[in-house]
Amino acid sequence: MKLSHKQVKHIAWLARLGLDEAEVDKFSHQLSNILKNFEVLQQLDTSDVLPTTQSALLSNVFREDKASESLSKTDVLLNAPRQKEDCFEVQAILE
Amino acid sequence: MDYEVTIGLEVHAQLATESKMYCSCSTDYRDAPPNTHVCPVCLGMPGSLPVINKKAVEYTIMTAMALNSTISRYTKFDRKNYCYPDLMKGYQISQYDVPIGVGGCVNIEGDDGTRKRINLTRVHLEEDVAKLWHGEGHSLIDVNRAGIPLMEMVSEPEIGSPEDARDYLVKLRNIVRYLGVSTGNMEEGSFRCDANISVRPRGRKELSPKSELKNLNSFKAVYQALQYEAQRQAEVLEEGGKLVQETRGWLGDTGRTVVQRSKEDADDYRYFPEPDLPPLMLDEKWLDDIRSHLPELPEARRDRFMNQFGLSLYDANVLTGSKPLADYFDECLKLTDRGKAKELSNWILGDFSRLLNLDDIDIADARVRPQHLLDLLALLDNGVIGGPAAKVVLEEMFRSGQEARDIVEQKKLSQLSDEAQLLDVVTQVIANNTRAVADYKAGKQQALKFMTGQVMKATRGRANPAVVQEILAREMEGE
Ligand SMILES: [Zn+2]
Numbered sequence: 001m002k003l004s005h006k007q008v009k010h011i012a013w014l015a016r017l018g019l020d021e022a023e024v025d026k027f028s029h030q031l032s033n034i035l036k037n038f039e040v041l042q043q044l045d046t047s048d049v050l051p052t053t054q055s056a057l058l059s060n061v062f063r064e065d066k067a068s069e070s071l072s073k074t075d076v077l078l079n080a081p082r083q084k085e086d087c088f089e090v091q092a093i094l095e
Numbered sequence: 096m097d098y099e100v101t102i103g104l105e106v107h108a109q110l111a112t113e114s115k116m117y118c119s120c121s122t123d124y125r126d127a128p129p130n131t132h133v134c135p136v137c138l139g140m141p142g143s144l145p146v147i148n149k150k151a152v153e154y155t156i157m158t159a160m161a162l163n164s165t166i167s168r169y170t171k172f173d174r175k176n177y178c179y180p181d182l183m184k185g186y187q188i189s190q191y192d193v194p195i196g197v198g199g200c201v202n203i204e205g206d207d208g209t210r211k212r213i214n215l216t217r218v219h220l221e222e223d224v225a226k227l228w229h230g231e232g233h234s235l236i237d238v239n240r241a242g243i244p245l246m247e248m249v250s251e252p253e254i255g256s257p258e259d260a261r262d263y264l265v266k267l268r269n270i271v272r273y274l275g276v277s278t279g280n281m282e283e284g285s286f287r288c289d290a291n292i293s294v295r296p297r298g299r300k301e302l303s304p305k306s307e308l309k310n311l312n313s314f315k316a317v318y319q320a321l322q323y324e325a326q327r328q329a330e331v332l333e334e335g336g337k338l339v340q341e342t343r344g345w346l347g348d349t350g351r352t353v354v355q356r357s358k359e360d361a362d363d364y365r366y367f368p369e370p371d372l373p374p375l376m377l378d379e380k381w382l383d384d385i386r387s388h389l390p391e392l393p394e395a396r397r398d399r400f401m402n403q404f405g406l407s408l409y410d411a412n413v414l415t416g417s418k419p420l421a422d423y424f425d426e427c428l429k430l431t432d433r434g435k436a437k438e439l440s441n442w443i444l445g446d447f448s449r450l451l452n453l454d455d456i457d458i459a460d461a462r463v464r465p466q467h468l469l470d471l472l473a474l475l476d477n478g479v480i481g482g483p484a485a486k487v488v489l490e491e492m493f494r495s496g497q498e499a500r501d502i503v504e505q506k507k508l509s510q511l512s513d514e515a516q517l518l519d520v521v522t523q524v525i526a527n528n529t530r531a532v533a534d535y536k537a538g539k540q541q542a543l544k545f546m547t548g549q550v551m552k553a554t555r556g557r558a559n560p561a562v563v564q565e566i567l568a569r570e571m572e573g574e
Contacts, residue, residue, distance in 0.1 A: 059374050059376045064150075065113050068114075070132050076130045086129040091234070093229065
């Protein structure tokens with residue numbers, strides 16, 4: 001399956017990524033290649049395999065309850081398109 | 096017509112951990128400036144990975160055990176997706192189809208000991224959300240609270256009255272406090288309650304569409320909002336109207352609920368298993384270890400207070416209804432013999448509680464420590480001071496933090512038992528109350544009580560009533 005430029009632009013928009021035309025072209029090739037690999041995987045007969053959401057076969061991965069340093073306020077708000085009174089600012093949310 | 100009320104409660108308790116649920120930011124957000132307890136995990140930054148806080152899982156298991164839930168040996172976390180900017184990731188990591196605790200029950204009871212069983216659906220673990228402020232044309236977001244471990248306890252929709260709902264909620268809070276897993280503070284929002292309520296004509300099988308009540312930030316609010324809503328829904332039905340499923344907010348100052356939004360369809364959160372968190376296998380060894388370290392729970396403690404110390408059901412219930420109160424009582428009994436239990440319970444639940452309530456002080460913070468209270472009772476029992484004086488001394492101890500003996504000395508409150516000293520007062524009282532004396536001589540025992548009261552008054556409560564009665568009887572006979 002080949003991804004069209006239009007589809008890549010749509011995915012970029014969903015991910016809030018700004019891509020120029022050259023990048024759109026580059027990623028449409030890369031993403032199409034990835035999809036091609038899935039097509040190969042899909043040829044496998046998996047009728048006897050249970051669905052899973054985990055591939056690492058791990059369980060019980062914990063952290064101890066210890067608090068440590070957080071980011072600085074400046075770093076926290078660094079990517080905020082809008083901020084006010086040290087908070088993220090978004091358009092009014094009507095309940 | 097006769098109506099039947101059906102209530103279900105969803106209770107959220109912030110867990111008293113040091114760090115957040117999936118990252119190591121501090122949970123101590125209350126006095127923190129906005130967005131100072133925030134990291135890439137809190138912000139849902141690409142590439143950041145959550146890791147489960149072990150203590151939060153342990154706290155939830157403890158609670159599920161205390162609530163008689165079945166513990167899932169296999170459990171996992173799931174993403175709950177929704178469009179509201181109170182979580183930066185765009186989803187909440189919660190638990191969907193295999194919560195840590197399945198089922199469960201709590202007994203609620205009246206003062207007469209009649210018991211009702213309230214069943215729970217589940218106990219699960221998730222994360223708290225960010226705080227939002229809504230202004231003109233914009234909303235502001237502080238992410239500090241997002242990610243704090245939040246435990247949800249869901250009751251079956253089978254609570255039959257606002258009173259039972261309140262009792263159930265009090266019970267739940269008492270249990271999380273006994274376990275030490277949450278502060279259970281409703282006003283601060285660390286213990287929150289949403290209530291579903293619907294009303295139908297008694298005997299009808301199917302439930303009416305329910306209202307979901309929000310903004311219930313005290314026990315009183317829960318109770319009043321449910322009462323208001325039960326009445327409102329009954330009135331709608333009475334007038335031949337139709338109930339609709341909706342979310343309603345409680346407005347404390349007007350004592351009403353108002354529509355926030357009506358819900359046509361069930362929410363679709365598109366739950367799916369959280370790929371970033373491996374599942375949990377809760378092995379028997381860990382569970383046994385947790386179970387063996389569970390503290391004594393309210394009901395067990397109440398039974399112990401009755402069996403070990405001979406308290407009444409009522410007294411034992413009130414004492415164990417507050418963990419600090421019960422701890423205080425236990426502390427006292429460690430320092431004295433159990434013969435004093437009833438007297439101690441009377442003082443703690445009576446005058447001491449009155450003082451604590453007046454000043455809104457927790458007994459754990461009171462200046463009168465167990466040994467101080469016992470010292471006071473010793474003075475009383477040895478006849479150094481009388482009952483009325485003891486009350487005065489307790490209040491002074493409570494205010495100034497001084498010890499009982501010093502206060503008795505300074506205020507000259509020791510009991511007057513010396514006959515010679517009392518005789519003067521008695522003679523005076525007899526002279527001033529000729530009528531009562533005549534009554535007494537005519538055989539009215541009541542008069543002796545009255546005269547004793549007069550002497551007590553004249554000595555400002557210091558006289559030893561037994562000695563006074565003796566002198567009075569003798570002196571009046573001799574008149
Ligand atoms: Zn964090």
